[in-house]
Amino acid sequence: MEQLRIAVSALDPIAVAGLTNCLASRSGVTVVSRAQPADVDVVVAACERLSARAVNMLRTLAGELGKPIVLVLSEIREVELLTAVECRVVALLPRSAVTDDRLVRAAETAAAGGVPANLLGKLVEQAEALHRERMSPDGLDDANLTPREIEVLRLMADGLDTSEIADRLRYSERTVKNVIYAVTNRLQLRNRSHAVAYAMRAGVI
Numbered sequence: 792m793e794q795l796r797i798a799v800s801a802l803d804p805i806a807v808a809g810l811t812n813c814l815a816s817r818s819g820v821t822v823v824s825r826a827q828p829a830d831v832d833v834v835v836a837a838c839e840r841l842s843a844r845a846v847n848m849l850r851t852l853a854g855e856l857g858k859p860i861v862l863v864l865s866e867i868r869e870v871e872l873l874t875a876v877e878c879r880v881v882a883l884l885p886r887s888a889v890t891d892d893r894l895v896r897a898a899e900t901a902a903a904g905g906v907p908a909n910l911l912g913k914l915v916e917q918a919e920a921l922h923r924e925r926m927s928p929d930g931l932d933d934a935n936l937t938p939r940e941i942e943v944l945r946l947m948a949d950g951l952d953t954s955e956i957a958d959r960l961r962y963s964e965r966t967v968k969n970v971i972y973a974v975t976n977r978l979q980l981r982n983r984s985h986a987v988a989y990a991m992r993a994g995v996i
Contacts, residue, residue: 794821796830797898800852801837802844810835810863813891820895828856833902835894837863837886841871849878859901863889868994872914881910883917935978936995943970945996948987 797814799822801807814835815822823830834852838845841864852860859881867875867883875883882897936944946956953971957964971983980986990996 795819795895795899795902796821796823796832798823798831798834798852798856798858799836800834800848802848806837810837810894813894814898817891817895820898828858831856831858833898834858834860835863835898836860839865839886841867841875846874846878849875849880853877853879861894861897861901863894866994867918869915869918872918875914876910880914883914936974936990936993940970940974941990941995943967944974944987944990947971947983948991948996 797820799807799810799814801810811822814820834856836849836852838848845864849860849862852858858879860879861882861884862875862880863884863886865886881901884893884897942960943956946959951959953964953967956962957967960967962970971986974980974986975982978986978989980989987996
């Protein structure tokens with residue numbers, strides 16, 4: 792069986808070593824140096840989030856190798872997804888829940904050209920899944936907001952009023968008001984605008 796040739800890259804050597812050990816232990820996989828583009832089928836890269844340093848790393852990989860990239864990371868915002876696409880990222884995997892099998896399957900799919908026609912839409916779905924995997928057991932994420940609260944705040948940020956939010960989410964107006972009250976009361980926010988600003992600064996909307 793032909794070997795899948797994977798180049799590994801990350802912002803820190805510990806992450807590189809971890810990914811290399813994870814991949815090199817699998818049959819049918821060879822971890823190769825990225826110095827020879829012709830010998831690389833796919834790139835597996837890792838970072839915590841899409842910082843300026845991470846984007847620079849991805850752009851360098853895309854420019855040097857021109858190969859699809861599977862990105863392992865802890866968090867990403869939807870506004871950053873277009874940048875990821877421009878850097879040839881074709882799949883996102885949550886750093887906290889990645890497994891050997893999951894990583895190899897993603898690399899195999901990317902190397903085989905299994906890129907969705909609507910790549911950006913697919914990455915949005917993966918980003919949302921990644922966000923859900925970061926949720927704590929009590930339903931709160933790192934910003935102390937539940938998925939329902941985030942939905943409501945996102946629509947508030949889009950300019951919808953209480954009745955419009957209720958119609959869009961198929962909630963009663965009372966439910967929407969209760970969600971907003973819960974957010975502002977729990978996080979000691981002054982009003983709706985303050986709640987939206989809080990969520991935006993936290994990067995969840």
